[in-house]
Amino acid sequence: MVRIKDIAVKANVSVGTVDRVLHNRGRVAEEVRRKVLQIAQELQYEPNLLARALGSNRLYRVAALAPDAGPDPYWQQPWDGIRKAETQLKRYGIRVEPYVFNQHEVESFRKQAAMLSGNPPDGVLVAPLFYRESLPVFQEWQKMGLPYVLFNTQITESQPLSFIGQDSYQSGFLAGKLLHYGQPAPATFLVAHIAEDFTNSAHLIRKEQGFLSYFEQNKLTDRYTVVHADFSADAVKEQMQSLLWQHPVIRGIFVTTSKAYVLAPHLPVIGGGRIRMVGYDLLTQNQALLQDGTIDFLINQNPKGQGYWGVVRLADHLMYKKEVAPIHYLPLDIITKENLQYYVDGE
Amino acid sequence: MVRIKDIAVKANVSVGTVDRVLHNRGRVAEEVRRKVLQIAQELQYEPNLLARALGSNRLYRVAALAPDAGPDPYWQQPWDGIRKAETQLKRYGIRVEPYVFNQHEVESFRKQAAMLSGNPPDGVLVAPLFYRESLPVFQEWQKMGLPYVLFNTQITESQPLSFIGQDSYQSGFLAGKLLHYGQPAPATFLVAHIAEDFTNSAHLIRKEQGFLSYFEQNKLTDRYTVVHADFSADAVKEQMQSLLWQHPVIRGIFVTTSKAYVLAPHLPVIGGGRIRMVGYDLLTQNQALLQDGTIDFLINQNPKGQGYWGVVRLADHLMYKKEVAPIHYLPLDIITKENLQYYVDGE
């Protein structure tokens, strides 16, 4: 195993000099610099991460900016992942500082972001729910040289260190397949958005686009119809009844958020064939509906993993100076009653 | 963070004594011993794993006993995972010694196992394909105090340190769901075992049991029939034709191994409804068949992950003296054309 000392001996310099070269710190003669780098390359030097973490007493502060888990249980999961990563990396000198905002109040997001910037950490993990309000914040961080990682929502206009999450388009596409698979024509499918500002939520738009594309690309549009529906939280029942009246051959519903459980109670128990349901995420309410057969498939967005990997990526960047891929798509896990157990609490 | 030194100070002894107590090495007065343990408990001492790995210059040898990747591409993947883990861990004192056997020759397994025992490593990772022949080997290891981790095939009669892999029973159960979903009755489904000694392969038996259970537990046996079929590698075509003749309403095939691609070319292109196929694992041949629609679903056994985690678990046990869970089930990943890309080469 190659150590810094080995490089030093081979290059006829001291370990201090090698250290300065490898970390771009201090002053080193250009000639020596190149020689050391070349030898390091040649010997395939890989730093011993244990020794590094042990030797440097440096503490890295990572700020996490995400919605409050209180009102929406979904957000508990990213926080769990973040916490898990912190526990694991604490020994290596990583500490996480949470900044919580209200997912329905733009102002609270702005405020927390400002607080964060006022006490700049070494890196940021952020769920940029509000598209318009995020951009100026990103610009500021960029100017400060503060690396930030996005999760949950992809905002292509910014230049984050990395994005962690699902490909929303492909996710909708997959939902199309799951509703269509083995479903005789003709049939109508509903794309249901629940209690969200659809036009301001990039990832919901992408999901719907993917869903539609499935039917278009497979040339199914002559036999299968897709209907868009926006539900507001307080009139779900009425809207559902009205939709069923208008479209008697609804055979499946694609709920684009984790809120399938909100819609489920208002489906007809029986009526010209059961209505299939595809939704997102393993909230306990959704799990129960999956078990009793109301929901056919859930697509797991692995929110816990998003938080976890976000912190890990930042640590990779900060501590180990590793290259970080700009996009880190998580798999589109298909969950049914039969394989659910292995995704719940998976370590 | 509590260090050994902190305990030493509080107990009025030296770090050497604390070390002896914590590791049960050397001689320590009983009174002092209890005092140190009590203080360690009190202070919630947790050893710094980094420092431990760094400080002890010990080299741990892990033997990996698994089939040759040459004849069956499936086995390349666990070996890849094992190799990956070794690369990652070799800096920290873990080295893997491969023992390769022929998956069709019981004798070669026995021979390699004997060689392994003759040059005992610190831990073993093994894919116990041959049920009967594995048991005595395990007994020997147990007697030697040699910790071993199982992967791929679970053998409940033994007491391994851990098992890494899928729940085969539930895996078959899930396959039942995937073939049945949206498939009108009546229909016949085939459970196809390809070129394996079925009766000596514990996990294939379990898969078939799970598959059958799906139809029983859901009370579908009056409308759906399940047929068991053993294929030998050199007569697949003839056997398939004969089966199609006997069971004209075959609507789906469950291939219990990664060899769906062997069967696929011999399915009728059209004939009273397409025949669905569910198989295992993302071999390139299977991926192509998934893409062109011949295979509907693949269940990913994550063979690479099995190898990887197996080595990691052993390292956890050997180096860090961590507790290792006796069973580590990997998720039953459902793969379709639409989400395949996110599982291939997922780091």
Add this chain to the structure above:
DNA sequence: TCAAAAAGTGTGTGCGCACACGCAAAAGTT
């Protein structure tokens, strides 16, 4: 021309732990 600043380099210490070594006191032996 000579001091001051900058450039270039080596040495030493500490991180927390494992482990070898060595010394003193107690217990055992003839």
Add this chain to the structure above:
DNA sequence: AACTTTTGCGTGTGCGCACACACTTTTTGA
């Protein structure tokens, strides 16, 4: 009583790295 053995315990070194410090040589500037 004069030993040997055993028991009990402290000290010291090294693992690979980060980083502070100090030292020498070169360059700069008035």
